[in-house]
């Protein structure tokens with residue numbers, strides 16, 4: 466049987482004492498107690514010792530608990546502050562009136578009659594009071610009260626005992642020679658050949674080491690970075706913008722009528738501030754009212770500039786796309802934005818009031834619908850979704866409009882966002898004459914699918930074990 470030097474030393478000591486604790490043995494062997502547990506574990510695998518693990522919980526007083534140990538619990542302080550009886554109104558002046566009165570009643574120290582607190586004459590120390598002196602002796606019920614009142618904290622401690630087995634005794638009695646072992650070779654020992662003379666410590670290479678959890682980027686952030694990388698590789702530039710947007714950019718400039726349901730209170734987070742309209746807003750007004758210089762008839766009716774000055778938390782990143790276009794009327798434009806958007810959704814496993822969108826636009830003189838589908842398909846394939854298809858869709862600002870879907874094993878076709886070609890009503894107020902391909906994709910949806918999550922909330926309030934175990938894989942599936 467092969468034993469390491471440390472196992473041998475532990476076994477020889479155990480032969481003398483029979484049973485030991487890692488702490489005791491640690492000081493004899495000049496090793497940390499933790500290492501002794503490990504050596505004990507190795508001996509037990511070979512049947513030479515047993516390691517027993519005992520978990521005990523100990524209670525210790527919190528700062529508040531220690532204070533009350535000296536000053537008395539609130540109910541005791543309150544009790545001592547008055548004679549045989551007191552009006553509730555007078556007692557209320559005491560700093561501990563609130564908790565104190567409740568407990569005095571519960572313990573039967575006082576009764577309340579006609580607005581007066583009257584002592585019953587029996588105010589023997591309560592179990593909680595006595596337990597403050599020695600919390601570990603408290604019954605499980607009192608323990609619960611102590612914890613609930615924040616008077617104690619619970620601490621788990623693990624204690625090990627290591628005991629030699631008969632087999633171990635036999636081996637020790639047969640004699641064990643202690644030879645210094647080398648665990649790590651130096652460069653000198655290797656080049657001089659001295660290693661040949663050394664007694665090398667054996668390693669069991671089939672044993673997995675204890676896992677280490679180094680700091681790493683959150684899986685969701687990593688996926689967002691991957692999307693950003695893909696779009697930069699495809700020649701797009703990135704846009705950034707405020708999460709607070711004027712209704713003008715979020716809705717009006719996108720030809721969403723002012724009475725559109727999406728603008729109602731229940732769908733959008735409306736803010737108190739107002740935002741001035743940008744230069745050129747009159748063209749947007751004309752477009753809504755009559756279709757401006759185009760063949761469109763617009764929505765008709767009166768367009769209210771005050772409504773457009775309202776501010777909202779952006780409901781989609783399309784508000785940034787149109788703003789960018791308004792300042793860049795000449796082709797080519799190829800831009801994207803990954804950002805958080807806000808909607809008044811009831812929270813459930815697939816809906817949150819804030820989530821991320823990936824927005825993209827391509828403006829050029831000869832781009833067309835087939836190019837749009839090609840861009841989207843290419844993006845999803847690079848994200849690891851092989852099967853992509855498109856369903857007709859509707860958005861007030863695009864024509865034609867589609868909803869891209871990807872195929873997921875066990876789920877079928879899953880819709881992942883919207884896309885289309887901006888309508889003339891959207892582009893012409895800014896003097897844009899070429900087609901603009903546009904899309905807005907749900908990023909958190911993609912993340913859920915890729916990471917196999919069933920609840921969106923897991924992306925934002927991650928379970929630490931899940932975060933630790935998520936592998937770091939570049940360019941492929943997480």
Ligand SMILES: N[C@@H](Cc1ccccc1)C(=O)O
Pocket residue numbers: 780781782783860863882883884885903904905906
């Ligand atoms: N803004 C749309 C997506 C979209 C963007 C651009 C063009 C068409 C659709 C949404 O939030 O769902």
